[in-house]
Amino acid sequence: MLESSIFSACQFPMWKFLYQMASPKLFFAKTQALLPVIGISALILLITGIIWGLFIAPADYQQGDAFRILYVHVPAAFLSLSLYAFMAFLAVLLLIWRIKIAGLMLIATAQTGLWMAFIALITGSIWGKPMWGAWWVWDARLTSELILFLLYCGILVLASSFQQREQSERLSAILTIVGVIDLPIIHYSVYWWNTLHQGSSISLFAKPKIAWPMLYPLLFTLAGFALFALWLILHKAGRELLQRERRQQWVRTYLGGS
Amino acid sequence: MANFITVLNMGGYAAYVWPSYLLVVLVFIGNAVLTKRQLKKTRNQLHRWLKSEQA
Numbered sequence: 001m002l003e004s005s006i007f008s009a010c011q012f013p014m015w016k017f018l019y020q021m022a023s024p025k026l027f028f029a030k031t032q033a034l035l036p037v038i039g040i041s042a043l044i045l046l047i048t049g050i051i052w053g054l055f056i057a058p059a060d061y062q063q064g065d066a067f068r069i070l071y072v073h074v075p076a077a078f079l080s081l082s083l084y085a086f087m088a089f090l091a092v093l094l095l096i097w098r099i100k101i102a103g104l105m106l107i108a109t110a111q112t113g114l115w116m117a118f119i120a121l122i123t124g125s126i127w128g129k130p131m132w133g134a135w136w137v138w139d140a141r142l143t144s145e146l147i148l149f150l151l152y153c154g155i156l157v158l159a160s161s162f163q164q165r166e167q168s169e170r171l172s173a174i175l176t177i178v179g180v181i182d183l184p185i186i187h188y189s190v191y192w193w194n195t196l197h198q199g200s201s202i203s204l205f206a207k208p209k210i211a212w213p214m215l216y217p218l219l220f221t222l223a224g225f226a227l228f229a230l231w232l233i234l235h236k237a238g239r240e241l242l243q244r245e246r247r248q249q250w251v252r253t254y255l256g257g258s
Numbered sequence: 259m260a261n262f263i264t265v266l267n268m269g270g271y272a273a274y275v276w277p278s279y280l281l282v283v284l285v286f287i288g289n290a291v292l293t294k295r296q297l298k299k300t301r302n303q304l305h306r307w308l309k310s311e312q313a
Contacts, residue, residue: 050279065270
C-alpha cells in the first residue's frame with residue numbers, strides 16, 4: 001500500500017524529483033556535478049551585468065548615475081524575499097514529510113538569504129542618501145525588509161541554539177513559516193502605505209516600468225545573483241551533508257576518491 | 259583620460275555608487291572564499307577521521 005502510494009506520487013515530475021533528491025547520496029552527487037557550471041555561469045552573468053549596468057546603460061533622467069545602484073540593490077532585495085519563500089517551502093517539506101535534507105538546505109539558504117538582505121539594506125541606505133536626503137527612514141518598505149533581516153538572524157540563532165540538531169531544525173522551520181507573513185507586507189508595502197520607496201520596477205506578470213536599455217543589465221545581474229546564491233547554498237549543504245553522513249559508505253567512497 | 263575621470267565621477271554620485279558595488283564584491287568574494295575554505299577543512303577533517311577509524 002505504502003509502496004503503491006509512493007509509486008503514484010512519483011508519477012508527477014515534481015514529486016519524483018523531490019523523492020529522488022531526498023536521498024543524500026543522489027543529492028550530493030547531482031549537486032556536486034552541477035556546481036562548476038553554476039559557479040562559472042554566475043561569474044559570467046555578474047561581470048556582464050555589472051559592466052553593462054555601470055558603463056553602458058544610459059543614466060536616469062531624474063536620478064542621474066545614482067540609479068546604477070539598482071543593479072545590485074534590486075537583485076539582492078529580490079533574492080532576500082525569494083530565498084525566504086524557498087525556505088518556507090523547505091520548512092513544509094521538513095515538518096510534514098520529514099525530509100532531512102530540507103533541514104540542512106533551510107539553514108544553508110538562511111545563511112545566504114541573510115547576506116542578501118544585508119546587501120539590500122545597505123545599498124538601499126546608500127541610494128537613499130542622495131535621493132531622499134537621509135540614510136534611513138522608518139518607511140514601511142525599509143522597516144519590513146529590516147524585519148526580514150532580523151528574521152534571518154533569528155532563524156540562524158535558533159538553529160545553533162540546541163544540542164539536538166533535529167529539534168533546532170524543526171524550530172527554525174516553524175519560525176520560518178511564521179515569518180512568511182512578512183513577505184506580502186514587504187511586497188505590497190509600497191501600495192498599502194504612503195512610502196518614500198518607489199514601486200516595483202519589474203514584475204513577473206506585468207510589463208516592466210523600466211526602459212529596455214536599463215532593464216537588460218538588470219536581468220543579467222538578477223540571474224547572476226540567483227546562480228551565485230544557489231552555488232553558495234549547494235556548497236554549504238554539501239559540506240553539512242558530508243559531516244552528517246560520514247559513516248555512510250558513499251561518503252567513504254567519495255573521500256577515498258577525492 | 260578626461261573620459262575615464264568622468265566615468266569614475268558617476269555624474270557626481272561616485273561616493274554612493276562605488277561603495278555599493280564594493281560592498282557587493284566584498285560580500286560575494288568573502289562568502290565564496292569562506293565557503294570553499296570550510297569545505298576543504300571539512301574534507302581534511304573527515305579524511306583524518308576516516309584514517310583514524312581504519313587504523
